[in-house]
Amino acid sequence: xxxxxxxxxxxxxxxxxxxxxxxxxxxxxxxxxxxxxxxxxxxxxxxxxxxxxxxxxxxxxxxxxxxxxxxxxxxxxxxxxxxxxxxxxxxxxxxxxxxxxxxxxxxxxxxxxxxxxxxxxxxxxxxxxxxxxxxxxxxxxxxxxxxxxxxxxxxxxxxxxxxxxxxxxxxxxxxxxxxxxxxxxxxxxxxxxxxxxxxxxxxxxxxxxxxxxxxxxxxxxxxxxxxxxxxxxxxxxxxxxxxxxxxxxxxxxxxxxxxxxxxxxxxxxxxxxxxxxxxxxxxxxxxxxxxxxxxxxxxxxxxxxxxxxxxxxxxxxxxxxxxxxxxxxxxxxxxxxxxxxxxxxxxxxxxxxxxxxxxxxxxxxxxxxxxxxxxxxxxxxx
Amino acid sequence: xxxxxxxxxxxxxxxxxxxxxxxxxxxxxxxxxxxxxxxxxxxxxxxxxxxxxxxxxxxxxxxxxxxxxxxxxxxxxxxxxxxxxxxxxxxxxxxxxxxxxxxxxxxxxxxxxxxxxxxxxxxxxxxxxxxxxxxxxxxxxxxxxxxxxxxxxxxxxxxxxxxxxxxxxxxxxxxxxxxxxxxxxxxxxxxxxxxxxxxxxxxxxxxxxxxxxxxxxxxxxxxxxxxxxxxxxxxxxxxxxxxxxxxxxxxxxxxxxxxxxxxxxxxxxxxxxxxxxxxxxxxxxxxxxxxxxxxxxxxxxxxxxxxxxxxxxxxxxxxxxxxxxxxxxxxxxxxxxxxxxxxxxxxxxxxxxxxxxxxxxxxxxxxxxxxxxxxxxxxxxxxxxxxxxxxxxxxxxxxxxxxxxxxxxxxxxxxxxxxxxxxxxxxxxxxxxxxxx
Numbered sequence: 001x002x003x004x005x006x007x008x009x010x011x012x013x014x015x016x017x018x019x020x021x022x023x024x025x026x027x028x029x030x031x032x033x034x035x036x037x038x039x040x041x042x043x044x045x046x047x048x049x050x051x052x053x054x055x056x057x058x059x060x061x062x063x064x065x066x067x068x069x070x071x072x073x074x075x076x077x078x079x080x081x082x083x084x085x086x087x088x089x090x091x092x093x094x095x096x097x098x099x100x101x102x103x104x105x106x107x108x109x110x111x112x113x114x115x116x117x118x119x120x121x122x123x124x125x126x127x128x129x130x131x132x133x134x135x136x137x138x139x140x141x142x143x144x145x146x147x148x149x150x151x152x153x154x155x156x157x158x159x160x161x162x163x164x165x166x167x168x169x170x171x172x173x174x175x176x177x178x179x180x181x182x183x184x185x186x187x188x189x190x191x192x193x194x195x196x197x198x199x200x201x202x203x204x205x206x207x208x209x210x211x212x213x214x215x216x217x218x219x220x221x222x223x224x225x226x227x228x229x230x231x232x233x234x235x236x237x238x239x240x241x242x243x244x245x246x247x248x249x250x251x252x253x254x255x256x257x258x259x260x261x262x263x264x265x266x267x268x269x270x271x272x273x274x275x276x277x278x279x280x281x282x283x284x285x286x287x288x289x290x291x292x293x294x295x296x297x298x299x300x301x302x303x304x305x306x307x308x309x310x311x312x313x314x315x316x317x318x319x320x321x322x323x324x325x326x327x328x329x330x331x332x333x334x335x336x337x338x339x340x341x342x343x344x345x346x347x348x349x350x351x352x353x354x355x356x357x358x359x360x361x362x363x364x365x366x367x368x369x370x371x372x373x374x375x376x377x378x379x380x381x382x
Numbered sequence: 383x384x385x386x387x388x389x390x391x392x393x394x395x396x397x398x399x400x401x402x403x404x405x406x407x408x409x410x411x412x413x414x415x416x417x418x419x420x421x422x423x424x425x426x427x428x429x430x431x432x433x434x435x436x437x438x439x440x441x442x443x444x445x446x447x448x449x450x451x452x453x454x455x456x457x458x459x460x461x462x463x464x465x466x467x468x469x470x471x472x473x474x475x476x477x478x479x480x481x482x483x484x485x486x487x488x489x490x491x492x493x494x495x496x497x498x499x500x501x502x503x504x505x506x507x508x509x510x511x512x513x514x515x516x517x518x519x520x521x522x523x524x525x526x527x528x529x530x531x532x533x534x535x536x537x538x539x540x541x542x543x544x545x546x547x548x549x550x551x552x553x554x555x556x557x558x559x560x561x562x563x564x565x566x567x568x569x570x571x572x573x574x575x576x577x578x579x580x581x582x583x584x585x586x587x588x589x590x591x592x593x594x595x596x597x598x599x600x601x602x603x604x605x606x607x608x609x610x611x612x613x614x615x616x617x618x619x620x621x622x623x624x625x626x627x628x629x630x631x632x633x634x635x636x637x638x639x640x641x642x643x644x645x646x647x648x649x650x651x652x653x654x655x656x657x658x659x660x661x662x663x664x665x666x667x668x669x670x671x672x673x674x675x676x677x678x679x680x681x682x683x684x685x686x687x688x689x690x691x692x693x694x695x696x697x698x699x700x701x702x703x704x705x706x707x708x709x710x711x712x713x714x715x716x717x718x719x720x721x722x723x724x725x726x727x728x729x730x731x732x733x734x735x736x737x738x739x740x741x742x743x744x745x746x747x748x749x750x751x752x753x754x755x756x757x758x759x760x761x762x763x764x765x766x767x768x769x770x771x772x773x774x775x776x777x778x779x780x781x782x783x784x785x786x787x788x789x790x791x792x793x794x795x796x797x798x799x800x801x802x803x804x805x806x807x808x809x810x811x812x813x814x815x816x817x818x819x
Contacts, residue, residue, distance in 0.1 A: 087612030109498040109499055112587065112588055112589070136587040138589070138594075155586075158586075181583060182584055183584065185596070200584055204659055204660075226595065342603065344603075346649070347600065347649060353602075371611070372611045
């Protein structure tokens with residue numbers, strides 16, 4: 001709640017070059033192990049993929065595990081109380097058995113800039129650990145180093161920091177800090193072990209990388225405008241994202257893939273509608289393609305498609321009866337894709353939204369809950 | 383025993399002191415406010431009358447300012463007017479359109495809604511409410527009215543929104559380059575509503591930029607304002623637009639008339655470019671956009687002839703007692719005294735209590751009392767209940783006298799002075815110490 005009433009701080013002077021910090025802060029984690037009494041996840045023991053999602057509630061979210069083709073058979077992993085109206089913001093994927101999210105604690109001011117807590121849940125042990133209390137709620141934390149560490153963002157006024165938390169050593173390290181009127185967003189660790197982050201400025205969106213104790217280094221210019229939905233390829237060699245493309249009188253977000261070292265764009269196979277909106281690029285588990293949604297402007301329904309990154313093929317997925325799909329993430333075995341499915345036409349008229357699982361046989365399974373579904377990722381079991 | 387009693391009293395006071403140490407207009411304790419009917423009939427009447435400046439017209443502080451209109455090169459002052467639907471939706475986003483804490487029943491009196499950052503009441507007014515602005519470290523009359531009386535709270539919230547609108551074009555962009563930025567078109571308030579929660583740009587942790595990558599899901603379905611969606615995904619102005627279009631209902635009756643206002647079309651090149659990163663620089667003059675279509679024209683709502691009487695009435699201050707005694711040596715006697723603050727007039731009376739000495743603690747420090755014609759049905763009605771407690775560690779001697787002065791910003795010029803006699807049958811040493819006989 002509350003009101004504007006806070007003037008922007010300072011003028012719009014972006015302070016560069018960026019300060020790479022070596023301030024290692026050994027944090028005493030506020031560890032709060034706890035266990036739920038919900039039943040074991042039988043599906044997890046088979047090695048089959050398990051969907052992890054949260055069902056939003058006004059005052060608390062419930063995190064569930066469910067078999068993707070038997071979604072009603074779900075088990076409660078955790079209940080997360082939060083400030084009224086503000087749900088959890090999970091990391092973009094599950095790392096092994098680890099789930100991470102930011103959340104405004106229920107006793108905090110329900111404002112988007114209230115310092116959020118960063119939590120970790122181990123699906124196997126159900127232990128919960130609070131890693132930080134100064135995270136930016138809306139910036140999704142990112143698992144790096146195969147789940148050995150997390151990177152999150154924190155802010156103090158116009159100062160923003162990307163903080164790496166090593167989960168085993170229980171230490172945190174501010175790996176990048178800068179004073180900005182815009183923002184930086186962690187993306188992941190590339191194939192050479194550097195942390196990649198996207199950075200907004202009046203010049204547009206750029207990709208930077210930083211290594212511990214070094215200054216941040218410009219990698220390539222992503223867009224003159226706001227780009228979004230950054231995702232690293234499974235091998236860490238390429239970046240996918242959405243960036244706006246101007247066509248006639250319209251502007252549409254389109255998917256792009258860029259090889260990071262060469263800073264060279266990889267031409268994706270062109271769909272029939274070469275200027276239409278694309279949504280939610282996510283890598284296939286093999287890393288040979290990017291799955292994108294597309295607007296349903298010309299037809300009642302438009303499927304998501306897998307675009308090979310060598311530009312050679314387009315593979316449509318089962319379409320919704322009406323509307324379009326926005327990919328969220330593939331299960332590790334490539335059998336299931338989670339999507340947000342809209343019954344409208346595009347970003348201007350999206351219509352009603354639901355979360356659906358598409359399987360390799362063409363079936364679609366809807367996550368049937370009365371409130372918003374917060375996709376967390378896939379757990380591959382033990 | 384008295385030491386124990388003192389300890390008990392101090393223990394009772396300390397947690398509140400610590401909890402509320404973030405000094406808002408009323409520093410230590412929240413004031414009490416009147417929560418009107420659940421159907422929000424009274425609130426809606428206030429929104430309607432404030433939106434067209436008919437409730438506080440002529441009031442030097444609470445009247446709605448002129449609303450500028452015209453394009454960047456031809457801006458001129460105009461009639462004070464804000465679409466009422468906007469105010470109602472903002473209030474729902476801010477407070478679920480409530481004036482008091484959730485524990486307070488409707489048509490009742492109870493602890494006012496004050497957020498951790500000093501947002502007060504229906505409109506969560508923060509501006510001017512973060513520190514006491516009256517004499518002697520007390521809240522000012524205006525602060526008391528905003529904190530306790532819904533009509534004044536709504537008026538102040540409307541003023542703040544008007545200030546955001548009028549900040550254009552000198553400090554903010556305008557919407558409606560093709561419609562002379564007519565304030566009667568709801569869509570033209572997009573930037574002003576954005577500013578109500580902070581005109582913050584992409585990437586900031588408080589960002590309300592519609593294209594911000596931190597708003598995770600693109601595209602996103604409209605905010606339905608029904609409690610089924612997290613606010614994380616939406617900039618503030620989309621929350622307000624969503625609530626305008628999807629009014630909450632009580633007993634099956636919508637609390638306001640739905641208005642499906644149009645958001646700026648982000649697939650339109652001119653709009654998209656206007657909100658681009660290169661334009662995000664003060665005074666944002668390249669962010670001007672046309673009115674999103676279809677636009678919705680708001681008209682001044684019709685009001686019953688009695689609206690001023692209903693909303694403001696003619697309150698009059700009185701107290702149930704003007705002399706009380708607090709004994710600290712008698713276990714059979716309460717160490718506190720209570721006085722009812724009575725409104726012998728009509729409408730809702732706001733009152734503020736100010737003790738003359740530091741050993742007197744008044745709770746609540748301000749509140750309301752309802753008069754005839756105001757629906758107040760709980761046990762807490764219709765009077766305000768002022769509790770006067772004594773902090774024995776600050777007593778200057780074993781017997782002392784102080785006063786509590788109660789005044790009302792809207793209940794006439796008179797004040798009520800309550801004499802408080804304190805009798806403490808124990809020795810008093812230096813300040814901060816006491817010893818039982």
